[in-house]
Amino acid sequence: MMRPLTALILSFAAMTSMPAAAKTCTPTWVAGWASSQFQPTGDAALPAGTLADRTLRQIVRPSVSGDRWRVRLSNLAGTKPLRIAGVSIARALGSASPAIDPGTLISLRFAGAPEVVIPAGADYLSDPVSLPAAALDNIAISIRYDGEPEQTSHPGSRATSWHLPGDHLADEAMAGAASFDHWFNLAALEVERCAxxxxxxxxxxxxxxxxxxxxxxxxxxxxxxxxxxxxxxxxxxxxxxxxxxxxxxxxxxxxxxxxxxxxxxxxxxxxxxxxxxxxxxxxxxxxxxxxxxxxxxxxxxxxxxxxxxxxxxxxxxxxxxxxxxxxxxxxxxxxxxxxxxxxxxxxxxxxxxxxxxxxxxxxxxxxxxxxxxxxxxxxxxxxxxxxxxxxxxxxxxxxxxxxxxxxxxx
The missing domain is CATH 3.40.50.1110 (SGNH hydrolase)
Known part of the structure; x- marks a missing residue:
């Protein structure tokens, strides 16, 4: 008479001790960081040629953690296609320096290609990449421009960005880089999380x-x-x-x-x-x-x-x-x-x-x-x-x- 009850107790114990990892996860994208992009005017606009054929590194801080990310680039104010020769992402070593952790560096892709042409007035999402990052980590996103971009910007970044001529997407420190306190063409960093x-x-x-x-x-x-x-x-x-x-x-x-x-x-x-x-x-x-x-x-x-x-x-x-x-x-x-x-x-x-x-x-x-x-x-x-x-x-x-x-x- 005791055997069925004992079996029921053991079965219940097994069910309640199932690991948390067995729970299902419905992947959902959410904006972890964003900036409102528009056409800069006056002192907020850069002198002509400032970003032509240069690499621009910008530092942002996502408000939540995640392991899988994608970047949203913007050509909102552009009247012609924006040509991007490459983009990379990495954990930055701080908020006031272009230095990155080279072990975290990832080249972004757009439909599998390293370069992308963004239509006038449009935004464009990168392919997702795996990069474990905590909330409020400093994340460096580097953009290499092909030619001179029309300016789409968030002037009031209160954050410093760095730039050098040529391809510096993989640079660890960007030694000798010039800087300004604006974000350009960077609309969002989105993270995939469980719903x-x-x-x-x-x-x-x-x-x-x-x-x-x-x-x-x-x-x-x-x-x-x-x-x-x-x-x-x-x-x-x-x-x-x-x-x-x-x-x-x-x-x-x-x-x-x-x-x-x-x-x-x-x-x-x-x-x-x-x-x-x-x-x-x-x-x-x-x-x-x-x-x-x-x-x-x-x-x-x-x-x-x-x-x-x-x-x-x-x-x-x-x-x-x-x-x-x-x-x-x-x-x-x-x-x-x-x-x-x-x-x-x-x-x-x-x-x-x-x-x-x-x-x-x-x-x-x-x-x-x-x-x-x-x-x-x-x-x-x-x-x-x-x-x-x-x-x-x-x-x-x-x-x-x-x-x-x-x-x-x-």
Whole structure:
């Protein structure tokens, strides 16, 4: 009578002790790092010939770990095909040097070929490669140009890139390389992970892009959030990418295309996106009266248009199943470029009241409350001000990143 029961117990024990490796994995691609690409202008554009027939090495940090990667190159601003003679990837030895670990160097392929021609206005994915890398590792991606490329760029990289004439895809140190602090033609580093995956896209202006943060220091508010997610064992599967552009506006083009026009490419098309954090509006509010005052009706109409822009983004993101988190607009009275007055501050308060109202966004991050001076709420807290009464200091970005409730992404 005991034998059947004993057999049942042994069978159950065997089932419950099956190794975790026996679990199935559904491979899913997710953006681990990304930058918003566009046509640079003014000082952000390189002198003619700078990249002609050169190798450019750029350093990025994926927000999640992985063993299998692919690179997304962009010819978004190009009017003719972009000719790439080769691309390589490797682990970098740091964020402020072109040196790589040669034992990790891999030549990328495109449909099996080392070179690729990217059509005008298009992006192009590399073939996947195996490269074990931890979250927040420094990854070097080197591009060898065939001829002179038209410039498609992310000027506000806050990261140094290095270049040399000729083929230096396999160079360990790139000795004698020239440098600049921009990314070119590098739109994303994507990672294959087991489903389900989550991706936060931060869409914003220079405050998301990180103006005032430390070059090669990776201390934007999005970096702080990525570090916090990785420090939490329950949330290490959540990736975040920064799609901020300095000077960006919700409604009109500035130093880059307006947020509504780039929503499809920079947010909705990102593989794995589940959450959008929207921090846009300060440049719209400031530009209204930068050159001349306007009447009360123009102020009211401008606020209504900003709110309408938010509603458009929410509606379009919801159609893709994306949760949209609104971030309040931070103070900017005292900024010499916008010279905001009481009317501009009233506009900001009206916009923030709409953001905070339940039912508009799916959730709210109150960056205004975090960064304002309690004694002068229309100003940034001096300790968080980089000095222009508009952009946070590294300490301010740290406070922003630490104030975000992680359960917003559960």
């Amino acid at each position: 389900p995956v989550k991706l936060i896209v931060a869409l914003g202006d220079s405050i998301t892009d990180g103006k005032g943060s430390t070059t090669n220091g990776n201390d934007r508010w999005t970096d702080v959030l990525a570090q916090r997610l990785q420090a939490d064992p329950k949330r290490r599967h959540i990736a975040i990418v920064n799609q901020g552009i300095g000077g960006n506006r919700l409604l009109d083009d500035g130093l880059g295309p307006n947020a509504l026009s780039r929503l499809d490419r920079d947010v909705l098309a990102q593989p794995g996106v589940t959450h959008l954090v929207l921090l846009e509006g300060v440049n719209d509010l400031g530009m209204l009266t930068r050159d001349a005052p306007v009447d009360g009706a123009a102020h009211a109409m401008h606020v209504a248009r900003i709110i309408g822009g938010y509603q458009q983004i929410i509606t379009r993101a919801h159609a893709k199943g994306i949760r949209v988190i609104g971030a309040t607009v931070m103070p900017f009275v005292g900024n010499g470029y916008y010279h905001a007055d009481a009317r501009n501050e009233a506009d900001r308060q009206a916009v923030n009241a709409w953001i905070r109202k339940p039912g508009n966004f799916d959730a709210v991050i109150d960056f205004d409350r975090v960064t304002r001076d309690p004694a002068h709420p229309d100003h940034l807290l001096p300790a968080y001000d980089d000095g222009d009464s508009l952009h946070p200091s590294p300490r301010g970005y740290k406070a922003m990143g630490e104030a975000i409730p992680l359960n917003l992404f559960d």
